[in-house]
Amino acid sequence: MNEPNAFRFQVNLGGMIDILSNHLYSSPKVFLRELLQNATDAITARRKSEPGLAGEISVELVGEGSGSSLVLEDNGVGLTEEEIHQFLAMIGQSSKGNRDFLSQEITFIGRFGIGLLSCFMVSDEIVMITRSAQEGSPPLEWRGKADGTYTIRKLEIEVAPGTKVYLRCKPGCEDYFTPGRVGELLYHYGVMLPYPIRFQYEGGLQTVNEHIPDWLAQPDVIRTRKQEALQFGRRLLGETFTECIPLQTSSGRTGGIAYILPYTVNLNAKKTHRVYLKQMLVSEKAENILPDWAFFVKCLIWTDELQPTASREGFYENERLDQVREELGDSIRRELIRMSAYEPDRLQSVIRLHAHSMKALAAEDDTFFRVIYKWLPFESTYGQHTLGELMERSRKLGFTRTVDEYRQIAHIAKAQSLLIINGGYVYDAELIDRLPEVCPDVEVEQMASTDVSLAFGDLSEPERHQYYEALRQADAILQRFRCRAELKRFQPESLPALYLASKEYNAMRSIELTKQESTPLFASILTNVSNRYHEAAYATLVLNLNNPMIARLFAADAGAMLPTALEMLYVNALLMGHYPLRKEELSLFNEGLLRLMDLGLNGNN
Amino acid sequence: MTTNTNHRPTFRELMMEAEQLPKGEAKLAILDEAVRLADSAQDVMQGYQARVQIVETASFSGFPLRALVAFSWLLGQWDKHEDAFNTFHLLWYYKWVLNKASHFPDITMEQIESLLADMLERYRAYGYSDRTYHHYRFRIAMQCGDREQAMEHYEAWTALERDDLSDCKPCEQHQLVKYWAFMGDDERAFEAAEPMISGRMKCSEVPHFTFAALLLPAYRLNRVDDAEVLQKKGHRLIAGNKDFVEAFGDHIAYLTRIDVKKARDVFERALPLAVHHEDPFEKMMFDSSAAGLLKRMAASGYPYKLRLPASHPLADQAGDFEKLARWFEDGATATAASLDRRNGNEMYAALVRSRIDVG
Numbered sequence: 001m002n003e004p005n006a007f008r009f010q011v012n013l014g015g016m017i018d019i020l021s022n023h024l025y026s027s028p029k030v031f032l033r034e035l036l037q038n039a040t041d042a043i044t045a046r047r048k049s050e051p052g053l054a055g056e057i058s059v060e061l062v063g064e065g066s067g068s069s070l071v072l073e074d075n076g077v078g079l080t081e082e083e084i085h086q087f088l089a090m091i092g093q094s095s096k097g098n099r100d101f102l103s104q105e106i107t108f109i110g111r112f113g114i115g116l117l118s119c120f121m122v123s124d125e126i127v128m129i130t131r132s133a134q135e136g137s138p139p140l141e142w143r144g145k146a147d148g149t150y151t152i153r154k155l156e157i158e159v160a161p162g163t164k165v166y167l168r169c170k171p172g173c174e175d176y177f178t179p180g181r182v183g184e185l186l187y188h189y190g191v192m193l194p195y196p197i198r199f200q201y202e203g204g205l206q207t208v209n210e211h212i213p214d215w216l217a218q219p220d221v222i223r224t225r226k227q228e229a230l231q232f233g234r235r236l237l238g239e240t241f242t243e244c245i246p247l248q249t250s251s252g253r254t255g256g257i258a259y260i261l262p263y264t265v266n267l268n269a270k271k272t273h274r275v276y277l278k279q280m281l282v283s284e285k286a287e288n289i290l291p292d293w294a295f296f297v298k299c300l301i302w303t304d305e306l307q308p309t310a311s312r313e314g315f316y317e318n319e320r321l322d323q324v325r326e327e328l329g330d331s332i333r334r335e336l337i338r339m340s341a342y343e344p345d346r347l348q349s350v351i352r353l354h355a356h357s358m359k360a361l362a363a364e365d366d367t368f369f370r371v372i373y374k375w376l377p378f379e380s381t382y383g384q385h386t387l388g389e390l391m392e393r394s395r396k397l398g399f400t401r402t403v404d405e406y407r408q409i410a411h412i413a414k415a416q417s418l419l420i421i422n423g424g425y426v427y428d429a430e431l432i433d434r435l436p437e438v439c440p441d442v443e444v445e446q447m448a449s450t451d452v453s454l455a456f457g458d459l460s461e462p463e464r465h466q467y468y469e470a471l472r473q474a475d476a477i478l479q480r481f482r483c484r485a486e487l488k489r490f491q492p493e494s495l496p497a498l499y500l501a502s503k504e505y506n507a508m509r510s511i512e513l514t515k516q517e518s519t520p521l522f523a524s525i526l527t528n529v530s531n532r533y534h535e536a537a538y539a540t541l542v543l544n545l546n547n548p549m550i551a552r553l554f555a556a557d558a559g560a561m562l563p564t565a566l567e568m569l570y571v572n573a574l575l576m577g578h579y580p581l582r583k584e585e586l587s588l589f590n591e592g593l594l595r596l597m598d599l600g601l602n603g604n605n
Numbered sequence: 606m607t608t609n610t611n612h613r614p615t616f617r618e619l620m621m622e623a624e625q626l627p628k629g630e631a632k633l634a635i636l637d638e639a640v641r642l643a644d645s646a647q648d649v650m651q652g653y654q655a656r657v658q659i660v661e662t663a664s665f666s667g668f669p670l671r672a673l674v675a676f677s678w679l680l681g682q683w684d685k686h687e688d689a690f691n692t693f694h695l696l697w698y699y700k701w702v703l704n705k706a707s708h709f710p711d712i713t714m715e716q717i718e719s720l721l722a723d724m725l726e727r728y729r730a731y732g733y734s735d736r737t738y739h740h741y742r743f744r745i746a747m748q749c750g751d752r753e754q755a756m757e758h759y760e761a762w763t764a765l766e767r768d769d770l771s772d773c774k775p776c777e778q779h780q781l782v783k784y785w786a787f788m789g790d791d792e793r794a795f796e797a798a799e800p801m802i803s804g805r806m807k808c809s810e811v812p813h814f815t816f817a818a819l820l821l822p823a824y825r826l827n828r829v830d831d832a833e834v835l836q837k838k839g840h841r842l843i844a845g846n847k848d849f850v851e852a853f854g855d856h857i858a859y860l861t862r863i864d865v866k867k868a869r870d871v872f873e874r875a876l877p878l879a880v881h882h883e884d885p886f887e888k889m890m891f892d893s894s895a896a897g898l899l900k901r902m903a904a905s906g907y908p909y910k911l912r913l914p915a916s917h918p919l920a921d922q923a924g925d926f927e928k929l930a931r932w933f934e935d936g937a938t939a940t941a942a943s944l945d946r947r948n949g950n951e952m953y954a955a956l957v958r959s960r961i962d963v964g
Contacts, residue, residue, distance in 0.1 A: 203696035317804075364845075401916070403634050426631045430877065433915050446915050497894070507670075510637075513644065514674050518681035521719050526677055528711040529670060578613065578638075580645035 026285075028122050029176060033189045034115035035072045035165060036197070037280055039121050042076025042163060043195055046133050055195035055400040061182055064202070065174040066112035070182065074195075075162040078132040081152060084142055087113040116165070120146045123167035133161040179204065179470060188236065191300060192216060192279040216302055219246035219255040233259045236274060237298055243350065245335040247301065249327040256301035258294075258332055264353050269295055275315075276302040283314055286323065291329040293361040296354035301328070333361065335485065337371050344375075351375045357428040369431065370438050379406075379422040381413045387435075390419065391442060398447045399423040399432045405448060408500060408577055448502065456542065459491035463545075470554050470562070474543075477566050481585075482508075485541040485566070487554065489546045496547040499573035508537040513582065541570055561599065568592045616642045616651050623658060628666040629847065633659060640675075653682055653690060660698050665809070667847030669705035670883040676702045692731060696770060699724050703741055707748045708886035710943035716862070717745060721790050728770065736765035740772065744780060747787045748886075750952030759784060775801065775811035780855055791822035802835075813842040817852035820859035832859065840871065847878040856888035858960050861898045865905065868898050877914040885940045893937035893960035899930035902964055 036057065043055035053075070060071045079087065119126050124146050131139040139159045144150035169177040176182070179201040186208045190197050197208040213232060215221050222229035222244060229244050236340045245262035273290065275283045279302065288299060306315045306324060315321050336358075339347040351358050355377050362369035362376065374388030382393060390397065396419070400406040403424030413420045423429030423446075435444050458469065467487055474485035482505070490498075501509070511530045543550050553565055571589045574581060581589070614622070619639040626632040636659045643651035656675040663672035676698055683690050703720050725738045739762035746754035771777070778800055785794035798819055801812035812837050816839030823832035840856055843849035853875035860868035872895055879891040902909065903926035911923040923926055937960075941953035 293703055396940065402630070404637075421676060424631060424634055426626060433877075437912075446914070511674055512642075514678045514681075518677035519723075520683060521716070521723055522677035523714050525706070525720070526674065527707055528713065528716065529673065531711055578641065580641045 024436070025118060025121070026122065027172065028118075031122050031167075031176075031544055032119045032182070032185045033281060034118045036186070036190050036193065038115050039072060039074035039076060040193055040195060040280065042074050042078065044076075046075070046077035046161070049133070049521045052246070056198070057190075057193075057195055058198045058200065059182065059186060061177065061179055061199075061201040063448050064178055066171060066175075067168055068177040069168045070177060071164060073162060073164040075160065076132075076133075078137070078161045078163055079130045079132060079140070080132040080137050081140055083132070084130070084140065084152060087116075093408035116144075118296050119165070119167055120144075122170055122173040124170050125168060127166040128163060129155065129159065129166075130163040131159050131161050136163075136342055183208070189281045191236070191281075192246075192276050192356075194279060202593070204416065215246070215257070216255065216473060219248045219257060222246050223256060230259075233257060233300060236300060239298070245297070245332055247299065247326055247328050247331040249331075251305065253305040253326065254303035254324050256299050256303075256328070256330075258290075258297040258299045260297055260350055260354070262353070264356075265295055266356075271295060271298075271299060273299040274301075274308075277306060277308055278304045282308050286314055288315060288317065288329065289325060290332075291325055293357055293364060294329060294332055295360075296350075297332065299328075333365070333368055337368070340371050340375075347372070348375050351377070356426065356430070359431060363427045366434075369434065373431070373435065373438055373507050378428060378432070379425075380420060381410055381420045389568060391422070391439070394419045394442060396443045397421055397432065398443070399429060400447050401429045402503070404506070405503070412490060412492070412498060415495070416490070434553070459487060459489070459545065467554055473562060474541075474566055477563050478541060478570060481570065482537065483541055483570065486540055486542045487545055488542055490542075490544055491546070493544070493548070495544055496550050497544060497569045497573045498542045498571070499539065499577050499579070500542060501577075501579075502537065504533045505537040505539045508533045509579075513580075541566075541573060543569070564592050564595050564599075568596065614638075616646075616648075616655075617839045620655065620658070623662075628662045630666070630668075632662050633666070633668060633671060636662065645730055649682060649686075650689075653679060657694065660701070664698070664701040664705075665848050667850060667878065667887075668883055669702075669708065672698075673702055673705070676785060681740075693769075693918070696727060696731060696733070699727070700737065700741060700770075700772070704744060705884065708884050710885060710947050712939065712947075713948060716950075717749075721745070726870070733770045734765055734768050736762060736768060737770045737772075739765070740777070740780070747783060749948040750950045751948070755784065755787065762904075773808050775806040775808040778806055779811045779815050779818075786818060786822055788875065791826050794822050795819065795826070796826075802831075810848070813839065813849060814852055815839075816842070817849070817855035817958075820855050824859055824862055832863075836860065844874065847876070847882070849888045850875070850882050850884070851878045851887040853879065854887075854892075854894040854960070857891070858894040858963075861894070861901055861963055865901055869902065869909070869911070872898055873912045880914055880917050886944065889937045889940040889944070889957065889959075892933040893957040896930045896933035896937060896961045897963045899926045899933060900961065902926045903930055937961065 006119070015461070039057045043053075043057070047053050047055065056075050058073050060073075062069050062071070064170060116126065116128070126142075126144045127263075128142040128144075129139060131137055139155040139157060140152055141155050142150060142152050175393070176185075182201070183199055185198055185207065186197055191209050192212060194212070196210070199206050199208050213228075215229065218521055223246065226244065233239070233241050233244060237259065239259070240262065241259040242262055245258040245260070247254075247256040247258055248546075249255070265422070270285070271287045272284060273286045274281065275286045275289060277283075287300070289306075290297070290299065293340055303324065306321055307318065308314070309316055335348070336347060351372065358372060359376060362372060374391075376387050377384060378387055378390065380390055382390065386585065398413075399421040400409060400423050403422060406420070406422040406424055407418055410422075421428070421432055423432055432444055433446070435442055471485060478485055483499075484513050508530055511533075513525050515526050518526065543554075545554070546552055553562070567588050571581065571585055571592070574585065612842075616639055617644065619635050620950055623632050623635040626635070639655040640652060640659070643655055645651075647851065656679050659675040660672050660679065663669065663675065679695060679698070681689075683695055703724055706720055721738065721742060723768055724741070725735065728735070728738060739758045743755055743758035743762050746752075746758060772780075778797065781797040782794050782801075785791070785797055789850050798812075798815055800806035801815045810889070816835040819835055820839070823829075823835060836856060836859060839852070843852050845866050853871065855876070857868050857872050860871060875891070876895070879888060881894075882888045883890070908924065910925075911929070913920045913923045919925075919929055919932055937957045938954070941957040945954045
């Protein structure tokens with residue numbers, strides 16, 4: 001296999017690099033991750049046979065920007081000529097299984113060749129000098145070009161076992177060759193690596209991962225060293241946090257820190273958890289590693305039990321990931337429950353910012369709901385309060401399923417000090433519906449807008465008799481709006497009339513409006529599907545006999561006045577309820593207004 | 606939690622608020638409000654903008670009727686001011702609306718035919734091929750129990766090249782799975798599902814629907830282990846989503862035969878989503894499966910109090926399984942009868958029976 005000196009890749013390397021940079025990796029910067037990965041793997045492999053070996057990775061940046069070069073060296077296992085061909089000429093075929101000591105997933109996590117190829121994203125030529133730790137192996141120089149050719153030659157110099165990779169900055173990649181950028185990337189990728197990474201550049205030398213935090217093994221310790229953990233999160237995640245939660249799975253193979261976001265995020269917010277796989281940063285935007293409800297935290301997670309996708313920037317959905325996700329979720333849930341017992345103030349401040357998230361979790365999990373329901377905020381006719389506060393005011397809670405119904409009811413319920421909760425927001429109605437399971441002594445009732453009638457006072461028998469005829473007339477006047485009139489007594493007195501529409505009526509109304517705007521075919525279809533609404537589709541105009549004007553209207557023999565007055569009350573009630581007016585209602589309003597002015601002027605004369 | 610009842614939000618505020626919400630009822634309520642504002646102001650552009658969002662939201666969160674109403678309005682406006690709006694979107698939405706039309710027994714066969722013809726005419730006018738038309742004819746034929754039409758349009762559909770209005774590949778592949786199950790060939794249904802089972806094909810609704818659709822075939826083929834995995838994975842994908850009420854029915858029907866307790870858990874979790882569902886067909890599939898489960902529970906005599914949503918008509922009789930079973934059965938058989946009447950066959954009567962009488 002080693003007679004000829006020049007070899008050719010089996011694939012078009014240019015195309016391959018294009019695929020890597022445009023489709024597999026999110027950014028060229030990952031070349032540093034790939035190099036660190038290869039170096040780490042090589043050291044780990046060598047330590048299998050030489051356990052006492054102190055691994056070391058050194059990185060040197062010579063020059064800056066264009067014309068600069070980067071050298072990364074490790075004292076790992078190195079490569080023989082045969083291995084170079086295997087690793088580099090057989091891209092895409094996993095190196096695993098080719099060599100005994102590399103075949104174990106745990107020791108050799110990288111795919112050497114494909115990793116090295118990623119360097120072509122930032123360098124047109126890659127030079128690698130390597131000497132295998134195998135007895136008698138000569139030092140070799142491998143020189144690969146982006147056009148797909150590579151050469152190998154034996155070197156006559158004496159070098160220690162290990163691998164050294166040289167890259168020269170490619171035009172357009174100057175940004176990846178500055179001390180600041182390289183140092184930052186090395187820190188981000190390598191902060192948890194077990195071998196020291198020394199970074200040398202003009203004017204400086206630093207050890208990137210000098211201080212490997214001990215909470216990697218024991219995330220729980222951050223409880224007593226919060227400031228340190230927050231500082232760590234700030235450096236790695238670039239945000240200032242004030243709260244964090246330790247994460248750990250039962251296997252101990254996945255741990256982390258969940259930082260509670262110091263601002264409210266919406267339900268659809270992108271999740272950008274940062275995950276270290278086998279101590280190496282693999283993803284800065286892992287989405288699927290926590291349950292959906294946990295959108296109020298940003299996590300640092302380290303694991304050695306998940307399978308990365310081809311790009312190594314996410315994880316395969318499999319049973320294992322399922323379990324890890326579940327258990328990480330449990331860690332967060334447990335901590336919140338712990339807070340509820342020992343630090344309720346802390347929990348409340350979290351809930352204040354992340355009510356949506358807390359409600360999402362509570363909707364999914366009875367136990368959690370049981371623990372935190374008291375602190376969940378709801379909008380009600382008593383104002384914005386926590387459920388606990390509302391329950392102190394009343395053991396009987398009414399709630400609506402939609403914002404619409406709430407609005408219809410709210411002002412009259414407020415006037416009568418009825419406690420009604422707006423259940424129209426995501427999860428709210430669902431949670432209130434389930435409240436009695438958690439607090440058996442609380443009664444909840446779903447209210448439709450037509451249900452506020454329980455707050456209406458009925459007329460007495462003589463009154464009923466007295467107003468019978470006028471009410472019948474009123475019904476006749478409103479009939480063309482599929483609306484009927486009712487005469488009641490209710491608070492507030494200032495409100496003359498209330499328009500109550502069933503959900504079905506509103507659906508019907510919107511279908512009727514649409515039919516006027518659509519094509520004949522769709523109008524005919526809408527007619528057919530709206531049949532189902534006919535029975536339930538009605539509206540009611542509730543007139544308030546406590547209101548002096550209504551009392552006068554019905555007491556007097558209003559006669560000619562009644563139709564106009566009722567139509568005006570009807571339109572006025574629609575407007576109060578924020579309903580858009582149909583064309584005929586709008587013209588009714590205009591005509592009515594003029595007629596009333598006319599009547600008024602006549603009366604004054 | 607930003608709406609203050611005393612302040613009337615503007616159209617823009619409502620649209621921004623809606624944007625932040627996941628697809629579902631709360632979002633639709635806000636969009637409806639936006640529509641009302643736009644209509645009151647007689648602002649066609651705003652009315653259009655809000656209704657586009659309604660179609661997009663309602664079509665994927667279990668509100669096909671609301672999607673239909675909003676789409677009807679959009680189409681009417683489009684015909685009036687063709688240049689003002691995005692043609693492609695409307696042609697694309699047409700598929701969603703058409704697909705659900707056959708779920709409503711109130712929509713007649715003639716109307717469905719007219720919709721297909723209308724869609725075809727519009728597609729041709731914009732230079733798209735007949736492929737999507739044949740595909741949807743094929744789907745509707747399956748939905749209406751017409752084997753011959755299904756076979757005919759299956760041929761016509763697959764013979765043509767894909768174009769920009771074609772459904773995504775996973776969705777089309779899912780239809781193949783349904784086709785073989787519809788033709789009674791469970792083995793081939795499984796073969797067709799291979800790309801989904803292996804994880805190579807996926808989109809926002811596949812393999813969600815596919816895994817559910819494979820459960821009863823897997824049970825019939827005695828592929829116990831496959832079924833167990835499909836059920837677990839499939840349920841995780843659809844849990845809590847109103848768009849998958851038919852699929853919940855599949856899960857319940859399968860689990861009723863395997864593990865009544867699990868079936869009950871899935872049923873309890875899904876019921877609030879299904880109880881007032883707009884789609885009569887999907888509700889029928891759910892209700893018939895629920896009836897089968899409840900009958901089993903009644904027969905076992907095991908005392909248990911179901912968690913029923915407060916809005917369920919029998920919420921106060923959560924322990925009376927026989928009564929509940931009858932309620933679900935009545936609903937399902939009534940819908941099946943009206944669908945069959947419209948379709949001119951007895952497919953749904955038989956299907957619903959097979960779910961109710963688990964044996």
